[in-house]
Amino acid sequence: MTITTSMDDMATRTRRFWLRRDVLHVVGLWALITVAGVLFSIYVPAHLMGPPASGTMREIEATMTAFSIAASPVAAVVWAVALYSLIAWRHRGDGPPETDGPALRTSRPAAAAWILISSFLCVLLLVWGLAAMGSVASAGTTGNPMVVNVTGNQWLWTFAYPQQGGVESDQLYLPVNRPVEFHVTSVDVVHSFWIVQMGIKVDANPGEITRTAVVPDKRGTFDIRCAELCGLLHAQMETSAHVVPMAQFHKWLSANGGHP
Amino acid sequence: MEVRSTALGAAMTVIAGALVVVVTGAVLSHSSAAAPALTAKTNGTMNTAHGKLRHATLSISSYPDSMAGEHGADGGKHPDWVSYGPTTTYDLPAHALVSVTIRQYDSGERLNNPFFATVRGTVGGTMTLNGKTVSHVSPNHIGHTFTLHAAPGDQDPLFVSVPLPAVPESVKPTKGSDYPKPNVIRFSFITGGPGHYVWNCEYPCGDGYYAKFGGPMSTRGYMSGTVNVG
Numbered sequence: 001m002t003i004t005t006s007m008d009d010m011a012t013r014t015r016r017f018w019l020r021r022d023v024l025h026v027v028g029l030w031a032l033i034t035v036a037g038v039l040f041s042i043y044v045p046a047h048l049m050g051p052p053a054s055g056t057m058r059e060i061e062a063t064m065t066a067f068s069i070a071a072s073p074v075a076a077v078v079w080a081v082a083l084y085s086l087i088a089w090r091h092r093g094d095g096p097p098e099t100d101g102p103a104l105r106t107s108r109p110a111a112a113a114w115i116l117i118s119s120f121l122c123v124l125l126l127v128w129g130l131a132a133m134g135s136v137a138s139a140g141t142t143g144n145p146m147v148v149n150v151t152g153n154q155w156l157w158t159f160a161y162p163q164q165g166g167v168e169s170d171q172l173y174l175p176v177n178r179p180v181e182f183h184v185t186s187v188d189v190v191h192s193f194w195i196v197q198m199g200i201k202v203d204a205n206p207g208e209i210t211r212t213a214v215v216p217d218k219r220g221t222f223d224i225r226c227a228e229l230c231g232l233l234h235a236q237m238e239t240s241a242h243v244v245p246m247a248q249f250h251k252w253l254s255a256n257g258g259h260p
Numbered sequence: 261m262e263v264r265s266t267a268l269g270a271a272m273t274v275i276a277g278a279l280v281v282v283v284t285g286a287v288l289s290h291s292s293a294a295a296p297a298l299t300a301k302t303n304g305t306m307n308t309a310h311g312k313l314r315h316a317t318l319s320i321s322s323y324p325d326s327m328a329g330e331h332g333a334d335g336g337k338h339p340d341w342v343s344y345g346p347t348t349t350y351d352l353p354a355h356a357l358v359s360v361t362i363r364q365y366d367s368g369e370r371l372n373n374p375f376f377a378t379v380r381g382t383v384g385g386t387m388t389l390n391g392k393t394v395s396h397v398s399p400n401h402i403g404h405t406f407t408l409h410a411a412p413g414d415q416d417p418l419f420v421s422v423p424l425p426a427v428p429e430s431v432k433p434t435k436g437s438d439y440p441k442p443n444v445i446r447f448s449f450i451t452g453g454p455g456h457y458v459w460n461c462e463y464p465c466g467d468g469y470y471a472k473f474g475g476p477m478s479t480r481g482y483m484s485g486t487v488n489v490g
Contacts, residue, residue, distance in 0.1 A: 151373055151375070153372070153373050153462065154460070154462075154473060154477070155409075155458075155460060156407065156409060156462070158373060158375040160375075168375055168378070170375075170380070170409070170419050170421075187372040187373045188372065188464065188471055188473050189471070189473060206471075221412075223412065231473070231477075231478050232460075232477075232478050232479070232480065232484060233458055233460060233484060235411070236409065236410060236411050236458045237411075238411035238412055239411075239412065240412045240417075
C-alpha cells in the first residue's frame with residue numbers, strides 16, 4: 001500500500017515536471033537545436049572537407065557526419081538549458097538577487113538515463129571509430145600496391161617510384177584505381193604528409209619510415225600539404241597529386257626516364 | 261546613468277582591444293617587410309620552345325657570410341651567417357625567358373636529399389657550371405641550392421631547382437677579395453603569368469643550429485626569399 005502510494009506520487013511529480021512551462025520551453029528549444037544540428041551535420045562538415053577522391057576519404061566523411069549527428073541531441077541539451085536560463089531566468093535590476101534559487105535535488109531516474117544514454121553513445125562511437133580506423137589502415141594493402149617513397153624536407157615534398165626505375169618528381173602522379181603504398185620519411189624536421197581529398201595524413205619523421213596506403217578512385221588534381229608546423233615556409237609546403245588513367249601514367253613515367 | 265557608463269566601458273574595452281590588434285599587426289607587418297627587390301634586366305626578345313619571349317637577366321651570389329648582401333657591409337645582426345646577395349627579393353617579368361647567373365663562393369658538404377642534386381625546371385633541364393653544361397652534379401659537395409617553388413593555386417606553377425656545387429675549403433681568397441674564386445652557375449627558365457613565389461636553399465647550411473636547419477635557414481633575408489613575377 002505504501003509502495004503503491006509512493007510510486008503514484010513519483011508519477012504525479014514526473015507528470016507535473018514535464019508539464020511545467022519552463023520545461024516545455026526547454027524541450028521545444030532542445031528539439032529545434034537538435035533538428036538544426038542534424039541538418040548542419042548532414043550538409044556542412046562533409047561539404048567543407050571537399051569531394052572525396054578515395055574510399056578512405058568517403059569513410060572518413062561518413063564517420064564525421066555520423067559522429068556529428070550523434071552529438072547533436074547531446075549538445076542541444078546543453079545549449080537549450082543554457083540559452084533558456086540566460087534569457088528566461090536572467091536577474092534584472094540593480095545589485096544581486098535578494099534570495100537564492102531553489103536547491104538542486106538528486107533525481108535517480110535522470111542520472112540513470114543520463115549515464116545510460118551517454119555510455120551507449122560512447123560505445124557506439126568507439127566501435128564505429130575502431131572499425132573505420134581498421135578499414136583505413138587496410139586500404140590499398142591488397143592487389144599488388146605500387147610503392148611511392150615520400151620525402152619531406154623544408155619546404156618541399158619529393159616523390160620517388162622505386163618500382164618504376166627510380167623516377168623522381170616534386171609532384172605526385174598516381175594511376176587511378178591502383179592501390180598505392182606510401183613510405184614516408186623526412187630528412188630534417190617533423191612534417192606531416194597530407195593528401196587532403198584522399199583522407200591520407202601521416203607524420204614524416206626524420207630517420208623513420210611510416211607507411212600508409214590508399215586507392216585513388218577519382219581522376220583529377222588534388223592538394224598535398226604539410227600538416228605539421230615545420231618552419232619559415234611551412235605555408236608554402238604544398239604540391240599537387242595528379243590522378244590519371246593508367247596509360248597516361250605510363251606516358252608520364254616514360255617521359256621522366258622510368259618504366260611501367 | 262549606471263547602465264550608460266557600463267555600456268561606455270564595454271565599448272571602450274572593445275575599441276582598446278581592436279587598437280591593440282591593429283598596432284600589433286602593423287608592427288609585425290613592418291618588421292617582416294621584404295628587402296628591396298632586385299629587378300631582372302630586360303634586354304630584347306629570344307626565340308624559345310614557347311615562341312618569341314622577352315628576355316631578362318638576373319645576377320645573384322651566395323656567400324659564406326652576410327657582409328655582401330642586404331644586411332650591409334658589417335653583416336648586420338649575424339655577420340657569420342651564410343646568405344644570398346645582393347638581396348633575397350627578386351622581381352621578374354611575366355611570360356619571359358629569364359637567364360640567371362649565380363656566383364657561389366661558399367664551401368659545403370653532402371645534400372641530405374639527393375633529389376636536389378639534379379637540375380630541375382630549367383630550359384633543357386640543364387645549367388652550366390663554370391661553362392660546362394650539366395644536368396646533375398654529385399650530391400656530396402654542394403654549397404647551396406636555389407630552389408624556387410610555390411603552393412598550388414590560381415597562379416601558374418613554377419618549379420626550378422639548381423644545385424650550387426661547393427668551393428673547396430682549401431681554396432684561398434683571391435687577391436683583393438674576402439672570397440675565393442666562385443663557381444659560376446648559369447641557367448634559364450620561363451615564367452608564366454603574374455604570381456608570387458618563394459625560393460630557399462635545400463642544403464642544410466645553418467651551422468651551429470639543430471640539424472643545421474636553424475639560423476640563416478629559418479630566418480628571412482639569408483637563405484630564402486621571394487620572387488614576384490609580374
